[in-house]
Amino acid sequence: MTLYQEIILDHFRNPKNKRKLSNPSKKATVINSLCGDKIVMEVEYKKNRVENIGFKGEGCAISQALTSILTEYAKGKTKEQLKKIDKDFMIKLLGIDLGPNRLKCALLPLEALRKLI
Amino acid sequence: MLDVNIIKKDFPIFNNQPGLTYLDSTATSLKPQTVINALVDYYENYSANIHRGIYSISEKATDEFEKTRSSVAKFINADPFEIVFTRNTTESINLVAYSLGRRIVNSKDEVLTTVMEHHSNFVPWQMLAYENGAIFKIIDITDNGFLDLGTENIKKNIEKIISKKTKILALAYVSNVTGVINPVEEIIRLAKKINPKIITIVDAAQAAPHMKINVRKLNCDFLAFSSHKMLGPTNVGVLYGKKEIFDNMFPFLMGGGMIKEVTLRKTVFTDVPQRFEAGTPAIAEVIAFRKAIEYLDRLGLDNVRQHEKEIIRYCLDSFTDNFKKEVVVYGPQDIEQKNGIISFNFRNYHPHDIAQILDEDNICIRAGHHCAMPLHERFGVSASARASFYLYNSKKDIDKLVEGLKKAKRVLK
Numbered sequence: 001m002t003l004y005q006e007i008i009l010d011h012f013r014n015p016k017n018k019r020k021l022s023n024p025s026k027k028a029t030v031i032n033s034l035c036g037d038k039i040v041m042e043v044e045y046k047k048n049r050v051e052n053i054g055f056k057g058e059g060c061a062i063s064q065a066l067t068s069i070l071t072e073y074a075k076g077k078t079k080e081q082l083k084k085i086d087k088d089f090m091i092k093l094l095g096i097d098l099g100p101n102r103l104k105c106a107l108l109p110l111e112a113l114r115k116l117i
Numbered sequence: 118m119l120d121v122n123i124i125k126k127d128f129p130i131f132n133n134q135p136g137l138t139y140l141d142s143t144a145t146s147l148k149p150q151t152v153i154n155a156l157v158d159y160y161e162n163y164s165a166n167i168h169r170g171i172y173s174i175s176e177k178a179t180d181e182f183e184k185t186r187s188s189v190a191k192f193i194n195a196d197p198f199e200i201v202f203t204r205n206t207t208e209s210i211n212l213v214a215y216s217l218g219r220r221i222v223n224s225k226d227e228v229l230t231t232v233m234e235h236h237s238n239f240v241p242w243q244m245l246a247y248e249n250g251a252i253f254k255i256i257d258i259t260d261n262g263f264l265d266l267g268t269e270n271i272k273k274n275i276e277k278i279i280s281k282k283t284k285i286l287a288l289a290y291v292s293n294v295t296g297v298i299n300p301v302e303e304i305i306r307l308a309k310k311i312n313p314k315i316i317t318i319v320d321a322a323q324a325a326p327h328m329k330i331n332v333r334k335l336n337c338d339f340l341a342f343s344s345h346k347m348l349g350p351t352n353v354g355v356l357y358g359k360k361e362i363f364d365n366m367f368p369f370l371m372g373g374g375m376i377k378e379v380t381l382r383k384t385v386f387t388d389v390p391q392r393f394e395a396g397t398p399a400i401a402e403v404i405a406f407r408k409a410i411e412y413l414d415r416l417g418l419d420n421v422r423q424h425e426k427e428i429i430r431y432c433l434d435s436f437t438d439n440f441k442k443e444v445v446v447y448g449p450q451d452i453e454q455k456n457g458i459i460s461f462n463f464r465n466y467h468p469h470d471i472a473q474i475l476d477e478d479n480i481c482i483r484a485g486h487h488c489a490m491p492l493h494e495r496f497g498v499s500a501s502a503r504a505s506f507y508l509y510n511s512k513k514d515i516d517k518l519v520e521g522l523k524k525a526k527r528v529l530k
Contacts, residue, residue: 003473004528012529035469035485036499058499060467061529105469 003096004061011065016072019054028115032108034101037063041071041112050074050082055112060105062094067109069093079117085110119416119424121511127412128509129153138480138517143293143323143458143487143505145345149412152349155405167400168374168391182400185407186390189355192410193340194331199363201356201393202403206322207237209341209356210287212369212393213318214241220367221316222284224250229279230287231256231264232495233294236488238287238320245285254278256288258495262295262448264288264304271300275307279315283308286317290324290340294489294503295448296429296458298324302335309336316362322346325355326507327425327456329418332357349409350402356393363389370395421508425457428506432459432515439519443526447496457506460487463522466529468502474528475521482518 024042031038037059044052053071057064070093074082090106091097098106125131127149130139139147165175167182183197190197203209218241222228228246230239232255246253256278257265266274279286286308291298305317318339321330326347332340339362344353358366368375368386372395377385386392413421429452436444436459446461463471468484475482483503486493493499504518 002477002528004470009528035467036493037467038499060469062470102469102473 003098003102005095007069007095008061008065011068012061015064015068017054017068018056020056021052021054024052024054026116028112030108030112030115032059032063032104034104035060037105037108039063039067039108039112041067041109041116043074043116045079048078050077055109059108062098062102063105063108066090066094066106067112070109070113074113082113082117085113118427119420119508121509124416124509127151131509134479136479138478138514140504140506140510140514140518141481141483142326142346142507142510143503144483145351146326146348146507147509148350149348149409151408151412152405155408156350156401159401159404164401166397178400178404181404181407182398185403185410188407188410192330192414193325193357194333195357196360198388198390199332199357199360201358201363201390202398203341203354203356203393204352204399205345205354206320206341206343207354209339209354210238210318210320211241212356213316213339213341213358214245216366216369216393217316217362218242218245218285219249222246222249222251225282226251227254227280227283228252228285228287229254229256229283231258231289231299233258233262233264233292233297233492234287234289234489235293235320235322236490237322238289238318239491242285242287251284252282254283255491258492262292262297263454264299266304271303272307275304276311279308279311281312281314283312283315286315287320288318289320289322290330291321291327291456291458292448292489292492293323293458294460294487294492294501296323296455296460296505297448298328298454298456301337305336323456323458326413327418328422338362344402344406344409347409348412349406350399352399353402353406358389360389363393366393368392368395372396416508422456424508425506426452428510428512428515429455429457429459431512432504432506432518435515435519436461440522444522447501457510458503459505460501460503462498462501463525464529466525468500470529471502471522471525474525475518478517478521478524480517480521 021042025045039057041055163174163177167179317337319337321342325342340357345351375395472484
């Protein structure tokens with residue numbers, strides 16, 4: 001089965017939340033040195049909840065699409081809810097099992113998000 | 118051209134993996150049946166240690182092991198006592214950096230390498246310079262991927278870079294990214310004119326599988342390559358070194374097999390090459406490596422090179438015909454100046470996505486920085502896709518690659 005399902009390609013072509021925030025509470029940069037993927041993620045909290053979240057970055061379709069999907073999911077969530085997101089959840093978001101090499105791509109946005117909690 | 122249909126029959130993987138399009142021989146090559154048989158033969162019939170047992174199967178193992186040393190020596194026009202077996206090219210280069218480099222490089226000396234090196238011929242020298250307080254100097258490349266030594270007057274440019282303070286010059290014979298063939302012989306000749314004491318190390322990992330090497334003609338002090346990139350087993354590296362330099366070098370690893378005598382107070386090391394082969398080596402793999410060399414000798418390296426040239430030409434032409442400027446190829450495109458490696462980027466797609474989509478159709482290419490991050494930085498990209506060819510590849514493989522790229526375009530567009 002192909003990794004490149006319509007939902008992934010959709011988020012890759014038209015990423016959500018791909019913007020800079022004007023008033024971020026926190027900012028994190030993560031890099032996958034294996035392939036040079038880079039994500040800069042920003043978040044704005046209001047009373048412990050995600051009010052705004054945005055990212056910039058470059059990389060493969062998997063890492064970019066999942067960053068888009070993850071930021072959509074994170075909106076309105078509390079820090080406690082975000083803390084619960086793990087590897088298995090990311091794979092569920094993606095909807096398909098990944099090989100070990102591509103798993104790093106999929107987990108890169110999670111690494112960024114964790115730095116923001 | 119070589120008859121690939123006949124050659125493929127010698128490689129059992131093509132039978133076991135029907136439809137495999139293997140375009141990553143620069144990472145590691147596939148193995149012919151004769152090499153695999155030699156591994157099994159050792160384990161089934163004479164799996165004894167070498168240089169130890171006073172019994173016939175141990176003597177046979179020793180004899181077969183040393184036969185490979187002679188074959189390797191002949192393969193690069195050296196003498197058998199100038200051939201040391203290591204685990205891989207990386208270990209060969211580290212051996213020189215540790216055993217010789219750390220003793221001869223002093224504070225304010227210079228260690229020179231190039232921006233196109235594989236990390237294995239870059240990091241050991243960078244660390245050596247850092248630890249010994251030396252200056253780490255790097256030869257740049259031109260935008261076309263050639264060493265930046267000028268085309269008109271290499272001599273004048275080398276005089277600007279190399280001086281009596283330059284203790285080490287480490288450079289690749291062939292780049293593992295662009296496939297460019299460097300004028301190693303000329304550079305070494307000019308370098309030694311300026312500083313006769315300079316130690317020159319050639320990383321031949323991407324040259325040995327594809328073209329004839331003559332260490333006497335190159336006049337390098339050291340030359341390193343790996344068995345597994347030239348049809349042989351993994352875990353066998355070769356380090357060629359000039360006898361007079363090797364003889365005066367301290368061992369890298371200490372232990373069994375590298376001593377003449379050990380007492381409570383002192384140890385006397387044995388002669389080269391065993392001095393640098395501490396511990397039980399990869400016996401089966403070294404023995405089977407000879408079958409790989411025999412295979413290459415039988416085909417003839419000149420024929421292999423000629424075959425690869427035609428494949429590269431066909432690949433570059435196919436890229437242009439099908440994708441025009443959507444494909445960017447790094448490094449020279451003149452087949453006389455490069456070997457069977459093509460690194461490229463396709464539209465703005467990430468190389469990992471391209472490799473993944475090609476994998477769906479059983480096409481294997483490499484994606485990433487190929488252990489050459491400084492070179493990718495120099496080209497201004499974080500990664501590239503790389504297709505590399507060997508004697509079992511045909512024009513059909515290129516057609517599949519092109520079809521795969523068209524598919525990637527349909528998926529990612």
